[in-house]
Amino acid sequence: GAVVxxxxxxxxxxxxxxxxxxxxxxxFQATTMFWYRQFxxxxxxxxxxxxxxxxxxxxxxxxxxxxxxxxASLTLSTLTVTSAHPEDSSFYICSAGTxxxxxxxxxxxxxxxxx
Amino acid sequence: xxxxxxxxxxxxxxxxxxxxxxxxYSVGISALHWLQQHPGGGIVSLFMLxxxxxxxxxxxxxxxxxxxxSSLHITASHPRDSAVYICAVRRGTDKLIFGTGTRLQVFP
Numbered sequence: 001g002a003v004v005x006x007x008x009x010x011x012x013x014x015x016x017x018x019x020x021x022x023x024x025x026x027x028f029q030a031t032t033m034f035w036y037r038q039f040x041x042x043x044x045x046x047x048x049x050x051x052x053x054x055x056x057x058x059x060x061x062x063x064x065x066x067x068x069x070x071x072a073s074l075t076l077s078t079l080t081v082t083s084a085h086p087e088d089s090s091f092y093i094c095s096a097g098t099x100x101x102x103x104x105x106x107x108x109x110x111x112x113x114x115x
Numbered sequence: 116x117x118x119x120x121x122x123x124x125x126x127x128x129x130x131x132x133x134x135x136x137x138x139x140y141s142v143g144i145s146a147l148h149w150l151q152q153h154p155g156g157g158i159v160s161l162f163m164l165x166x167x168x169x170x171x172x173x174x175x176x177x178x179x180x181x182x183x184x185s186s187l188h189i190t191a192s193h194p195r196d197s198a199v200y201i202c203a204v205r206r207g208t209d210k211l212i213f214g215t216g217t218r219l220q221v222f223p
Contacts, residue, residue: 034210038156043201043213059210091156104211106150106158 003027004096006107013084014115021079021110023094029074030096034104035067038091050077084114118142121202121214128221134189136217138202141183148211149176149187150201158201161187192221 003026013019023033032051036044048064050056050071058064066088068080077096081088091111095104119140128134138147149161162169162176164185169176173192178185189196202214 043215044158046210049210093156093158095158103160103163104148105160108155108157111156 002103002105004030004094004105004107006092006094006110008110009108010111010113012113012115015085016083019081019084019112021081021092021094021112023077023079023096023107025075025096025105028096028098028105030077030098031074032097033071033077034095034097035069035077035079036093036095038093038109044093047079081112084112086114088112089114117215118212119202119204119214121200121217123217124215125218126220128192128219130193130221130223132192132221134192134196134219134221136187136200136202136219138185138187138214139183140185140202140204140212142204142206142212144180144183144204145207146205147178147185148203148205149185150203152199152201152216154198161200189219194221194223197221 005024007022035047038044046059047062048056048058048069050069052071052074056069071077091109093109095106097104122137146165148163151159164178173190175188197220199216199218201216203211
């Protein structure tokens with residue numbers, strides 16, 4: 001149990017386009033979802049926390065207009081990278097939990113390359 | 116100084132060896148997580164601990180709250196255990212704070 005999926009697993013896009021990444025909890029209802037990015041050989045960096053039905057809470061330094069997060073249901077959250085630039089190329093990982101004190105389950109990640 | 120420190124940063128072992136990875140933290144926590152990240156990038160949650168010890172197969176995780184220290188042990192290591200092992204702590208209901216990871220390579 002407790003499976004989290006992400007789609008797509010990798011994406012290559014041109015500079016200036018927008019890319020949407022989906023995160024789904026397959027066998028449980030996730031009240032909270034987290035979005036992270038990870039640069040090569042570095043640790044995960046939290047971008048934002050989203051709760052179903054409410055606006056996401058962004059970490060300091062993360063542009064909310066650039067990284068749009070929607071958590072429309074208890075099993076789906078989406079991250080849209082708007083007007084992507086090469087510096088947005090990274091590994092994006094989501095995690096989902098059933099509450100702030102409960103275990104987080106991580107998705108397999110999405111590798112974004114912006115040309 | 117990072118709030119979560121892991122040691123060693125890199126670790127190589129021969130198949131069958133007993134492996135220990137350490138995690139020290141400097142803040143009060145409500146839980147500590149051990150995560151495994153394979154070369155492809157996917158992350159698997161191995162343990163969530165708030166006290167004592169947990170065991171799953173060949174993996175054992177311990178935590179000492181007073182000393183602010185946790186260890187992850189792998190018994191009878193195998194090449195498929197090669198991965199980055201990440202310690203992460205949670206303060207109350209706050210976000211996770213991640214260590215920088217320990218890169219483990221197990222050779223046949």
